[in-house]
Amino acid sequence: MPVAELRRRVGNVDEVDAEVALAGAEVIGTRLVDGTEARVKLRLEALSDGVVIGGSAEAEWTGECRRCLEPVSGVTNGEIDEVARPYPLDGELGIEDDRIDVTxxxxxxxxxxxxxxxxxxxxxxxxxxxxxPVTIADDADDGPAEAEERLPDPRWAALAEVHPDR
Ligand SMILES: [Zn+2]
Known part of the structure; x- marks a missing residue:
């Protein structure tokens, strides 16, 4: 975000709609869509020694349903409440070359x-x-010969019904 213009006078306010590219991020079972651009609405206000940034951001996410494991997706949004200064304190954003990186x-x-x-x-x-479906082959790396060995011979199927223990 360029802030040179904004910082010319204390109390100046800038309202910005922007798209911010985010590399993927993930929490348990849910992740931001790869290459997603967050939609951001920000209000920037100039202080004597920095900029107050408030607003909101939203982005698409994707994941798996925790019960059926089918894909699910949605939109996440959150609030932004930051202060940026040329010499930032802990937890503050920096202002470098009259720009603030809000990523x-x-x-x-x-x-x-x-x-x-x-x-x-x-x-x-x-x-x-x-x-x-429950499958017998659980290891796709096995050679074809081994996979074949594991498959039940159809000729034994009738026998297995007679003697379920074998
Ligand atoms: Zn489900």
Missing amino acids: EAVRAAVVLGLPLAPLCREDCAGPDPEGH
């Missing part, structure tokens, strides 16, 4: 709004048994 503040705001364990819908019943 980390925007990322923090939207990541805070990510759901930790999303549901595809409130009454999700869990995995659909037909969508997740």
